[in-house]
Amino acid sequence: MNTVLILLPLVLTLLYSLATVPVLVWMERRIAALIQDRLGPNRCHINGIRLGGIIQSIADMMKLVFKEEFLPSHIKNRFYYLVAPSLAFMSAFLTFMVIPYADTLTINEQSYSMQALPTDLGVLWFLAFAGLGVYGIILGGWASHNKYAILGAIRASAQVIGYEVAMGLSLVSILITYGTISLNEMVSYQTQSFFIFPAWGLFIQPLASIIFIVTAFAETNRAPFDAAEGESEIVAGYHTEYGAMKFGLYFVAEYIAMAASGALIVTIFLGGYQLPYLNTSELINNFELILWGIIAFAIVTSLLFLRWMKQHNIFAMSGLDETKIYTTVVIGFTIFAILVMSYYALGFGDANEVGVMLLQFAVFTIKLFFLHFVFIWVRWTLPRFRYDQTQKLGWNILLPLSLANIFITAIVVVGVNYGN
């Protein structure tokens, strides 16, 4: 039990970062298709099972893994060329280590932190390793010995360095408000209420959250700030000379960086793993009531899903009957989940702490995937900024705004605490 609970956050980190990448690729394609009014990849199947198109991402992954490892002959610095993608990947992965997935679990007076790395460094850790990610890009572009690659690397690194300043300053005002750098304490601060709203960072610090979200887009080199890989100007930017799994590592690193900044935005600005207004002890005390709510929700959503699938999943495939299998699986899983939940809801078993932990995982996951949706939505809606516009936005608009925000925040915090 002890080992399981210590390993759990590490396994979750792998799940949220590495294992979500195929899902993210699938989401990217299907949402792009939705926005452009087409269907997206949905034909790839294993004996008739398509999983809504996820099989396509798995096929793509297989392609990247089994592709020939090719080393261009003009590359002199082989070591740097080969080490660059793994640097990008490692630093993206390490940023994930401090995200809390649930509140600290206390069983038999022993507490288990639900962060992969039980440290209070929080935000600073994220900034440190997000900054190290630049080296993967700089080195990759430089070692590729190619004009397009080096232009892309210079663009990307100048952008990341510039936006890091605004990101750090917008975080300073957040730190002043919450009075802590530990992400776990930030989340528990956000369970309070602020007038009628939950005291989420988004409502307390609207300016800082907008600045942070914009800079997070720029830090991860995602559209509209992806001039570093602007295919109409500089081919593919810093990974022009990379192929097979070396390109795959850059590709995965970009998605992991996106997932990590999404997770940080959820934790700092959207209340993290907590439901609005409710803190952990309230959840534990009213767990039976919440279980009944979840049971009702599960019944309604699975019925709606089944109806939707019957109408829309009509593409004729050879092999097994997909709709029938999914219907059986959904009904079976829902009944099983309801049986388990009602066992606890009726008070036969007592596992409130673990139950609340699972609920918090679920809340965190839903918020995180909402953020992923926003990232993808923005990418397929906004056109790419020209490169000088990107720099101007960072240095001339976001930087002064975040400085002004620190000033205002400091005045308000000192004013509110005056006399205490």
Add this chain to the structure above:
Amino acid sequence: MQSDSIFFLLALITIVSSIVMISAHRPIDSALSFIVTLVSIAALFALVNATFLFVVQIIIYAGAILSLILFIIMFLNIKDENLPDERYKNYWLLGTSLIVAPFSFILIDLILRSNIALKAQISEEFGTIKDVGLTLFDKWILPFELVSILLLVALIGAVILSKKEA
């Protein structure tokens, strides 16, 4: 025991990478091994529970300053024929290290003889951001402000110099 072996590993990485940094021919090799040195020094800080120093070392040195240096090296586009001919470099390094050796021996001896906090009990709070902040703004407020004025002067100087050229 465990932390001892980690310490020796990190110390070895630090020393080797700093030697590579001094003796490398190309500037990019020097810069990259300097990054390795800085990160392993940060890890040494983490080993003695100075978590704030650890993270600040990575953010400022390894993350910000070194990436600017690398950026400049990339911009300059140094070719192999532009680099100076350093035929006697290794002899120079050997000679200077022989001259410096007695001084460093004295320094090591001094450290071993003094009893600077080698066996002192430290509190749980030591090295955390709160502890560092309180010490900095309580005991060392004057030096801290002087250093920030120095930084401000450098900042203004950089702005003025870049305006002049434009």
